[in-house]
Amino acid sequence: MADAQHDPRQEQALEEELELAFTPLHKFCLGLAVGVAAAVVLAALTVVHLLRSPDEPYPLVLLAQYMPGYAVSWGGVVVGAAWGFFSGFIVGWFFAFARNVVMAIAKVVLRAKAELAESRGFLDHI
Amino acid sequence: MSDQDVVHGTLSRINARAWGIATGLVLGGGLCLATIILVMKGGPDMGQHLGRLTNVLPGYSVSWLGAFVGLVYGFVIGYGLGRLIGPRSPLSGKREPSGTTHVRLNGKAWGLTLGAAAGIALFAVTNLLDVKGGEHPGEFLSNLHLYLPGYRVDFVGSLIGFAYLLAIGFVLGELVAGVYNRAVERAES
Structure with missing residues (x-):
C-alpha cells in the first residue's frame, strides 16, 4: 500500500473501488426483479403446458403441493404468476439480505485486520 | 502485481464468496423447506417425485434427515453456482x-x-x-x-x-x- 499512499490518483482509485465493492444490493428491488422473473416463468410454463398437453396436467400439477390453488388451467396461469411473484420476491429479498450480511462481515473483518497490521509495529517503538 | 491488483483480487474473492454463500443459503434452504413441507403433509406416496433427487444427490430422501442432507447439498451446489454467477466487478x-x-x-x-x-x-x-x-x-x-x-x-x-x-x-x-x-x-x- 506504500505506493498508493504516495500517488494520490492511485489512492483515490483504490478508495473508489473499495467503496464500490461494499455497496449493498437493494433488497426490495432484487425481490421485485426475481419475483417478476419467477411470475413470468410460472405463467409461461403453465401456458405452454396448456397449449401442448391440455388433457394431462402431470407433471406441472405437482406444484399444487406447494402452491395451494394452483392448477394447470387458464385460471392457474394467474394463480401461478401470483405464487411465482410471491416466492420469487422472498427468494430475491433473502438473497440480497444474505449477500449484504456477508459483505458487511467481510468489511468488519478486513478493517480489524488492517488496524491490527497497522498497530503491529507499535511494540517496536516502546 | 500492483497494489490495485492485490486490492481488486481480494475484493473479487470476497464478492464471489458473498454471492456463493447467499446462493447456497437460498438453494439449500429452498430444498430443505420443500422437503419439510412434504414430510409434514405426509400421505402414502409422500415425496415420490422429489425423492427422485436421490439419483443425483446420494443420501437424500424425503424425510427429516433428508431435509438436512438436502440443505447441505443445496448449500454446496449453490455456493459453487453463486461463485460462478457473482459479478466479477460489484458495479x-x-x-x-x-x-x-x-x-x-x-x-x-x-x-x-x-x-x-x-x-x-x-x-x-x-x-x-x-x-x-x-x-x-x-x-x-x-x-x-x-x-x-x-x-x-x-x-x-x-x-x-x-x-x-x-x-x-x-x-x-x-x-x-x-x-x-x-x-x-x-x-x-
Whole structure:
C-alpha cells in the first residue's frame, strides 16, 4: 500500500473501488426483479403446458403441493404468476439480505485486520 | 502485481464468496423447506417425485434427515453456482461512484453466466442419469420435452437442453437485471 499512499490518483482509485465493492444490493428491488422473473416463468410454463398437453396436467400439477390453488388451467396461469411473484420476491429479498450480511462481515473483518497490521509495529517503538 | 491488483483480487474473492454463500443459503434452504413441507403433509406416496433427487444427490430422501442432507447439498451446489454467477466487478453495469448507493447488475454478463450455469446443470444431470441407465433412465426429467421440444435423456438431448437453458437463462438474467436496475434507479432518485 506504500505506493498508493504516495500517488494520490492511485489512492483515490483504490478508495473508489473499495467503496464500490461494499455497496449493498437493494433488497426490495432484487425481490421485485426475481419475483417478476419467477411470475413470468410460472405463467409461461403453465401456458405452454396448456397449449401442448391440455388433457394431462402431470407433471406441472405437482406444484399444487406447494402452491395451494394452483392448477394447470387458464385460471392457474394467474394463480401461478401470483405464487411465482410471491416466492420469487422472498427468494430475491433473502438473497440480497444474505449477500449484504456477508459483505458487511467481510468489511468488519478486513478493517480489524488492517488496524491490527497497522498497530503491529507499535511494540517496536516502546 | 500492483497494489490495485492485490486490492481488486481480494475484493473479487470476497464478492464471489458473498454471492456463493447467499446462493447456497437460498438453494439449500429452498430444498430443505420443500422437503419439510412434504414430510409434514405426509400421505402414502409422500415425496415420490422429489425423492427422485436421490439419483443425483446420494443420501437424500424425503424425510427429516433428508431435509438436512438436502440443505447441505443445496448449500454446496449453490455456493459453487453463486461463485460462478457473482459479478466479477460489484458495479458491473455502470460505474457511478458519485451518488450510487446500491449495486447495479450487468444484464448481459449475468444472463450469460446464469444461462450457462443452468445449461451445464441440465447437461450434467442428463448425462449422469443416462450413464446410470436402468429400465427408464430419467423418466421424470424427460417430461421436460414438453417445454423444451427435442429434449430427451441422452447425450444429444443433453446438448439440446443445454442450448435451451442457455437461451432461457440469458433472457431471464437480462430480465432480472433490467427490472432490478430500473427499480434501484427509481428508488434512489
